[in-house]
């Protein structure tokens with residue numbers, strides 16, 4: 001289908017705000033096979049009267065911040081679990097993830113002298129698309145685990161049966177996580193003067209932890225200097241962190257979508273930013289159509305098979321007004337493909353007048369299977385993809401606007417390599433992810449330093 005036809009087919013949103021009718025009836029990729037549709041309707045009905053988790057004003061604030069990034073005056077850090085779990089919403093687990101994000105952000109801010117916009121894959125990332133709908137173990141085949149929002153990870157017929165009541169639990173787990181995030185951010189914990197406190201024991205002792213401590217010392221000194229000069233420290237005292245997840249379960253998303261009386265526009269209330277995944281980005285699909293009906297900032301994952309025409313079509317359909325901050329492209333090409341495949345896509349965006357944010361997801365195109373059967377990723381491949389992403393943007397004169405990573409604050413062994421190398425053999429004991437392999441805290445900070453070097457070279461030249 002040509003772009004013009006696609007745009008016509010989708011009735012590009014106008015001021016007479018489109019509603020749920022716009023996406024219902026279109027093909028829904030990756031939809032769970034809910035066995036009890038009456039129960040689903042009941043749960044969705046209840047959720048549609050629940051309070052939303054985020055406000056339209058916060059979503060608009062995020063759009064404004066992303067507009068700065070799209071225009072080259074900021075950097076976006078988006079990170080968190082591949083799959084959040086209902087059991088992972090303790091205050092400690094959430095705090096560790098927050099600390100990791102804050103540490104990465106500090107390293108990047110310091111290197112790039114650019115504001116870093118922080119978005120968690122948090123408080124809503126409970127549903128997973130899968131490449132195969134079933135899983136077979138020892139001759140037994142069951143539905144694949146699709147995230148705690150849909151079914152249980154335990155390999156039993158009962159756990160794997162999709163249960164709509166889990167949508168309620170998803171809402172509650174998201175609300176609980178968000179409450180913890182808000183408490184930490186407003187309670188002084190994100191104050192830049194806590195920069196040492198975020199460095200956890202097991203990381204503090206590592207080489208990358210010591211490198212971080214030196215940077216934290218520099219920041220302390222700079223803050224003391226600013227304070228001694230009686231200058232305003234207000235901007236260092238609090239931090240904004242926004243939430244995001246793949247907008248996969250449309251019944252859930254629709255139930256939490258509300259029309260904002262200020263503007264008459266619809267906003268998803270489940271998180272600040274929703275994205276389309278590599279498996280849910282069909283141009284004529286329900287997921288994309290749903291995103292055309294909401295005013296939140298949104299993102300689309302782009303794998304190595306993405307065409308330049310598709311990029312143009314995403315911009316026409318999702319950002320017809322070419323509003324900086326509205327649309328982010330998350331390139332997840334793989335280290336092998338990024339240098340070859342990405343340039344044509346960036347050029348396509350420029351050629352249709354898109355002012356989009358480009359960020360790199362160096363995780364999903366670099367998944368391999370370890371000899372033990374675990375899904376893993378090599379740290380060097382991850383760094384190589386980020387490096388390729390920066391090279392492509394340097395060559396085109398466009399802005400390498402951010403990073404999208406799967407991480408945890410914990411001392412897990414899921415990705416191999418890094419400065420304190422994790423070997424294939426370590427995966428047996430240290431693998432905790434419910435889905436994809438995440439960078440542990442040291443690997444995350446190490447990636448931050450490697451990215452900081454690229455940022456510094458891009459903005460301040462290699463020599464300075």
Ligand SMILES: O=C[C@H](O)[C@H](O)COP(=O)(O)O
Pocket residue numbers: 082128129130131132364435436
């Ligand atoms: O992020 C998650 C995975 O990449 C996606 O769910 C596919 O994983 P799978 O190939 O194990 O199904």
Ligand SMILES: C=C(OP(=O)(O)O)C(=O)O
Pocket residue numbers: 082129276277278279301332364436
């Ligand atoms: C499923 C994911 O990624 P992608 O859609 O890029 O494969 C993810 O981000 O966990």
Ligand SMILES: [Mn+2]
Pocket residue numbers: 082083364406435436
């Ligand atoms: Mn993933």
